[in-house]
Structure formats: structure tokens, C-alpha cells
Amino acid sequence: RKEVEQDPGPFNVPEGATVAFNCTYSNSASQSFFWYRQDCRKEPKLLMSVYSSGNEDGRFTAQLNRASQYISLLIRDSKLSDSATYLCVVNTGTASKLTFGTGTRLQVTL
Amino acid sequence: EPEVTQTPSHQVTQMGQEVILRCVPISNHLYFYWYRQILGQKVEFLVSFYNNEISEKSEIFDDQFSVERPDGSNFTLKIRSTKLEDSAMYFCASSVQGVLRTGELFFGEGSRLTVL
Numbered sequence: 001r002k003e004v005e006q007d008p009g010p011f012n013v014p015e016g017a018t019v020a021f022n023c024t025y026s027n028s029a030s031q032s033f034f035w036y037r038q039d040c041r042k043e044p045k046l047l048m049s050v051y052s053s054g055n056e057d058g059r060f061t062a063q064l065n066r067a068s069q070y071i072s073l074l075i076r077d078s079k080l081s082d083s084a085t086y087l088c089v090v091n092t093g094t095a096s097k098l099t100f101g102t103g104t105r106l107q108v109t110l
Numbered sequence: 111e112p113e114v115t116q117t118p119s120h121q122v123t124q125m126g127q128e129v130i131l132r133c134v135p136i137s138n139h140l141y142f143y144w145y146r147q148i149l150g151q152k153v154e155f156l157v158s159f160y161n162n163e164i165s166e167k168s169e170i171f172d173d174q175f176s177v178e179r180p181d182g183s184n185f186t187l188k189i190r191s192t193k194l195e196d197s198a199m200y201f202c203a204s205s206v207q208g209v210l211r212t213g214e215l216f217f218g219e220g221s222r223l224t225v226l
Binding site: 089094095 | 160168212
């Protein structure tokens with residue numbers, strides 16, 4: 001089983017739509033969780049951390065289910081500028097290593 | 111806004127040649143990393159560096175790889191004898207503290223390595 005697993009997509013959605021991405025992780029000792037965004041041929045950038053209680057940042061909502069080892073990202077009111085690859089990222093308890101999923105590609109269209 | 115800078119942006123080399131990729135992390139950051147991304151694949155951890163020594167490395171980071179912080183500002187990745195499968199985008203990153211809490215790595219724009 002992959003350490004961090006994501007549906008690669010692509011997800012093609014119209015502007016204004018709501019879209020959700022899921023991610024599962026295999027190591028039950030994982031301690032912290034993040035969503036990164038990567039534009040085509042660019043570096044990854046932190047989008048948001050994911051907390052057990054769920055957290056929201058504007059149009060973005062992240063949730064964590066430790067029992068199911070499952071993380072989600074919800075994007076409301078999609079914009080063209082949201083088109084990117086969304087990377088699920090997990091830290092398994094060391095101070096220095098992040099494990100990245102392969103990413104889910106989102107394409108928002110007019 | 112402070113940023114991580116990497117040079118070169120693209121390097122083409124022959125198999126078996128040595129390559130050095132350079133990075134200037136953000137100045138007040140204490141942790142430094144190299145990740146790589148083979149085209150179409152996921153971002154993979156190579157090595158982390160803290161307090162002038164390697165703190166963690168992956169299976170990919172074998173004896174052909176080394177890192178150095180020679181002068182207090184630059185952070186380099188050396189590949190001693192490149193192989194075709196080393197062709198990838200190499201990202202340098204830095205962080206103020208370890209990634210356990212904030213997870214925020216600041217990545218450079220990457221150095222694309224092509225091995226022929």
C-alpha cells in the first residue's frame with residue numbers, strides 16, 4: 001500500500017462548482033497533515049494544514065479522520081485560478097521529512 | 111518577500127559526470143532539505159540538514175549523493191556520478207523549524223537535471 005494515496009484525476013469542473021479531493025495514508029503513526037498546491041512545472045506551496053477538528057480557510061475546508069486514515073479537501077466556488085495539482089502531504093513524526101502523495105489535478109473551466 | 115533561490119535552473123550532463131546543484135535558503139531558516147520530482151511522478155524526500163549535519167535521509171540518497179553547507183549561506187547537493195534515472199527536478203527547501211508542527215516548507219523554483 002502506498003504511503004499516501006490520491007486519485008490523480010483530472011477533475012474538470014466549471015467555475016463556481018464545489019469539488020472535493022480525498023487522500024488516504026498508510027502509517028497510523030502519522031502526526032501531521034497538510035495540503036500543498038503545485039502549479040504546472042512549479043514548486044509546491046503550502047495551502048493549509050489539516051487538523052482533527054477540521055479547519056477552513058476562505059473557500060477551502062480540510063478535514064482529517066484518523067480512524068479511517070483519511071484526509072479531504074473541499075473547494076467551494078471554484079475559480080479559474082484554482083486550476084493546479086493538489087498534493088496531500090503527511091508527516092510521520094520526524095522533525096524533518098514530509099511524504100507527498102502523487103497529487104490530484106484540478107482543471108476549472110469557464 | 112524572502113525566497114529560496116536555486117541555480118542552475120536547468121543542467122544537462124552526460125552520464126557518469128558529477129553535478130552540483132546550489133541553493134540559497136531563506137536567511138533565518140534553520141532546516142534545509144532536498145526533494146526531487148521525476149517528471150509525472152510525486153515529490154520525493156531526499157535529505158534534511160540541520161545544525162550542520164544530515165538529520166534524515168531517504169533510501170534514494172545513497173553514496174552517490176552528498177550535501178554541504180560550505181559558507182553559511184549556500185546549501186549544495188552533489189551527485190558524484192550521474193545516472194539516467196537521476197534526471198528529475200530537484201527542489202531545495204528550507205523552514206524555520208522542523209516540519210512536525212507547521213509543515214511549511216519554502217521551496218525554491220527547482221533545478222531541472224537532464225542526464226544523457
